Amino acid sequence: QQKQSLEGLAPVIAGATSSPAAPPTAAAAAAAEEAATAASASSSPQYVFVNGQIWTADSQVPWASSISVDAATGEITHVGDAPSSGSCTSPGSNSSNPATAGAAAACSSTYAGAAAAVSAGSTVLDLQGAFVMPGFVDPHVHLIFGGLSLSQVELRGVSSRQEVAARIAAAAAAAEDGAWLLGGGWSEANWGGEMPDASWIDEAAGSHPVFLTRMDYHMALVNTAALQQAGLMDAAGSGAGGGSVVVDRDPATGQPTGLLREHAMDLVRHLIPSPTVQQRRAALAAASAYLLARGVTSVGDVGWGVFGSGNDAWPDLEQVYDAAVAAGELPIRVSSYVPLRTWRRAAERLQANGTHHASGRLIWGGVKEFAAGSLGSSTAVFWRPYADDPTHSYTGTRLIELDDLQQLAKGAAGAGLQIAVHAIGDRAMDEVLDVFEKLDGCTEPQGRSRAAENEPGQQHLPKCVQHRIEHVQHISSSVTAAKLAVLGVHAVPNPQHLISDRAMLVPKLGRERAGAGHTHAYRTLAAMGVSMGMASDWPVVEVDPFASLYATVFRAAPPQGNHSAEGLDEHGLGVQSASQPPAAPVLEEEPWAPEESLPLEVAMQLHTATAAKVVRLEQWAGQLRPGLRGDFVVLDRSPLEGVDEHGGGGFGAGVPRVLKTYLDGRCVYGCGGGGGVGSVHSVVS
Numbered sequence: 213q214q215k216q217s218l219e220g221l222a223p224v225i226a227g228a229t230s231s232p233a234a235p236p237t238a239a240a241a242a243a244a245e246e247a248a249t250a251a252s253a254s255s256s257p258q259y260v261f262v263n264g265q266i267w268t269a270d271s272q273v274p275w276a277s278s279i280s281v282d283a284a285t286g287e288i289t290h291v292g293d294a295p296s297s298g299s300c301t302s303p304g305s306n307s308s309n310p311a312t313a314g315a316a317a318a319c320s321s322t323y324a325g326a327a328a329a330v331s332a333g334s335t336v337l338d339l340q341g342a343f344v345m346p347g348f349v350d351p352h353v354h355l356i357f358g359g360l361s362l363s364q365v366e367l368r369g370v371s372s373r374q375e376v377a378a379r380i381a382a383a384a385a386a387a388e389d390g391a392w393l394l395g396g397g398w399s400e401a402n403w404g405g406e407m408p409d410a411s412w413i414d415e416a417a418g419s420h421p422v423f424l425t426r427m428d429y430h431m432a433l434v435n436t437a438a439l440q441q442a443g444l445m446d447a448a449g450s451g452a453g454g455g456s457v458v459v460d461r462d463p464a465t466g467q468p469t470g471l472l473r474e475h476a477m478d479l480v481r482h483l484i485p486s487p488t489v490q491q492r493r494a495a496l497a498a499a500s501a502y503l504l505a506r507g508v509t510s511v512g513d514v515g516w517g518v519f520g521s522g523n524d525a526w527p528d529l530e531q532v533y534d535a536a537v538a539a540g541e542l543p544i545r546v547s548s549y550v551p552l553r554t555w556r557r558a559a560e561r562l563q564a565n566g567t568h569h570a571s572g573r574l575i576w577g578g579v580k581e582f583a584a585g586s587l588g589s590s591t592a593v594f595w596r597p598y599a600d601d602p603t604h605s606y607t608g609t610r611l612i613e614l615d616d617l618q619q620l621a622k623g624a625a626g627a628g629l630q631i632a633v634h635a636i637g638d639r640a641m642d643e644v645l646d647v648f649e650k651l652d653g654c655t656e657p658q659g660r661s662r663a664a665e666n667e668p669g670q671q672h673l674p675k676c677v678q679h680r681i682e683h684v685q686h687i688s689s690s691v692t693a694a695k696l697a698v699l700g701v702h703a704v705p706n707p708q709h710l711i712s713d714r715a716m717l718v719p720k721l722g723r724e725r726a727g728a729g730h731t732h733a734y735r736t737l738a739a740m741g742v743s744m745g746m747a748s749d750w751p752v753v754e755v756d757p758f759a760s761l762y763a764t765v766f767r768a769a770p771p772q773g774n775h776s777a778e779g780l781d782e783h784g785l786g787v788q789s790a791s792q793p794p795a796a797p798v799l800e801e802e803p804w805a806p807e808e809s810l811p812l813e814v815a816m817q818l819h820t821a822t823a824a825k826v827v828r829l830e831q832w833a834g835q836l837r838p839g840l841r842g843d844f845v846v847l848d849r850s851p852l853e854g855v856d857e858h859g860g861g862g863f864g865a866g867v868p869r870v871l872k873t874y875l876d877g878r879c880v881y882g883c884g885g886g887g888g889v890g891s892v893h894s895v896v897s
Contacts, residue, residue, distance in 0.1 A: 257283040257333030259877045264339030268836040269346050269821040281842035286876025288838050342889045343850040347509025347843035348757040349823035352704050352747030355513040356528045359495030361751045365395025371402045373412050381416040392484050396425030401715050410435045410470030430589040432477045434470050442480045444468050474585050492532045500543035504881040506755050507845040507870040510545035512827035514580045525550040537574040546574050547827040552581035552620050559627035572832040578630045582611040584640035592637035599722040618647050625651045631679040638688040645695050693740040702826040703744045707763035708753040714804050728805040735808045745826030746818045758867050764815040767803035770867050811859035842877030845870050
């Protein structure tokens with residue numbers, strides 16, 4: 213907590229600050245005039261957003277009512293006073309009411325005054341009392357792969373063998389002869405626990421080879437045609453070896469069942485044609501639109517990992533991101549990670565090009581590796597055997613030898629690269645921490661000051677980098693949490709994995725390991741001072757920041773039909789709805805280990821400010837304060853409604869939806885329409 217205070221963040225388990233009401237007319241007028249005056253100090257045109265309830269994620273100035281952004285650079289130049297009570301105008305206000313009409317008239321005069329005060333070419337925008345917060349920072353997504361998956365066979369939520377076959381049959385009917393049918397998202401838990409096999413899809417697929425990943429992407433279901441192309445139909449065929457290459461075979465026939473786990477997926481996957489550069493660029497556009505519609509403005513792209521070959525991340529970076537950012541067309545802020553095994557190539561890029569593009573839209577210098585698999589595929593690595601293992605001896609599958617991981621990490625850390633390691637399972641966590649503990653210490657580079665380090669856009673080659681561990685789903689005890697904090701290693705949990713995994717926790721782990729202090733132990737981590745950045749792991753789970761916030765606070769999924777993904781079309785993009793907002797949430801399932809919940813405002817910080825630090829984007833994103841970029845979202849309601857004096861509760865007005873998303877002060881989602889929230893009140897000529 214002392215460390216977080218020094219870094220300008222509120223103590224992580226402190227209660228939330230109280231949410232102020234919207235500003236009264238007089239306060240709104242003063243705030244708007246203040247914003248305009250500050251904007252006029254700059255000779256360049258400004259976007260001046262006024263009359264909002266703005267949560268900044270900055271503990272020094274947590275609330276504001278106005279914000280000014282340089283129209284040319286996207287940099288925040290001013291954050292106005294906090295709101296108090298009353299409102300200039302608020303969404304849905306009745307202008308026929310004399311009091312409301314009077315307030316609106318006063319506001320109109322106020323905005324006219326604001327317009328007169330700002331520099332020529334500036335734009336004043338009325339937030340109409342709406343709740344505004346920093347754009348969400350998701351430090352762990354698979355960006356290009358996720359974009360490609362939007363056009364593949366979707367099996368998330370499918371609940372029967374018949375429905376799986378029907379979706380494959382539909383895809384086969386639309387595909388060219390012999391083309392691969394790709395997709396995934398299935399989970400055996402959705403149809404009672406039976407594991408699928410090739411017979412489920414052989415008839416529906418016809419002559420098409422099929423590759424369908426489980427929801428965690430650590431297992432795949434393939435059909436007989438794919439097995440034949442890979443030469444795996446012979447009982448003694450290639451790929452039957454041990455270690456991390458596991459081809460499930462029928463014990464009676466010796467024939468493969470169609471299930472491939474971890475590295476065994478490569479035996480088939482290498483046959484699938486790699487996407488072209490044009491397909492990758494289209495995937496970036498699709499993925500960015502998908503994320504921006506959900507309020508996510510910055511991501512850590514941790515590559516393809518188990519989804520593709522070890523080389524897929526480099527074409528994404530060099531042929532897609534580099535080209536897009538050079539043309540000024542990268543639609544979302546990206547921190548790019550490449551495989552740890554290629555750290556020398558990453559180090560050469562760091563030395564030659566610095567840490568980031570001048571626009572702040574793209575940074576690099578991160579490397580990623582897998583230490584273990586996943587819980588759902590029974591390949592996460594634990595100290596004790598899986599509770600459902602009939603041999604009472606199986607503890608998981610290590611995906612890299614520890615000596616190899618140590619040597620790779622030593623080289624990457626010495627080159628100033630940030631290392632991210634996927635570690636699921638309590639033993640995997642402890643082993644990766646041991647690797648980080650053995651890395652050489654480091655000293656600050658000569659001539660680099662703390663002040664220069666924190667300047668927005670400052671180029672420098674990092675020597676001391678905080679590494680990260682992905683998922684952090686299971687820990688041995690609070691000692692593991694303490695070690696994370698002492699070593700300064702970031703934790704990147706996925707709250708929605710708690711929801712997707714909860715049905716299997718006790719069967720696979722037993723009640724003790726599945727409970728508080730061991731599984732998704734967010735408060736245990738926070739109490740030890742661990743730096744956390746909450747992530748989605750999309751497309752393993754859906755991108756839904758409010759569902760993630762809800763799971764962090766209530767340790768349960770949002771009630772059905774009451775979450776932020778509503779109002780999105782079949783492509784995941786926003787559509788306007790005239791329906792009434794949903795009622796306040798009512799828990800439909802018991803919270804899982806509620807002792808590990810965190811206060812809502814803390815959860816919001818972990819999805820914005822600290823998430824930005826985890827992904828090395830804190831010079832640009834995560835907070836709304838001068839010097840950073842104008843990345844923010846406008847919501848239809850405040851998530852902080854119902855928060856008590858101790859910081860508990862929240863979502864009292866229902867789970868919010870994103871109305872508009874801004875990047876560098878420019879609207880990038882929800883921009884249509886006339887006089888809605890964030891509409892232009894005046895343009896100064």
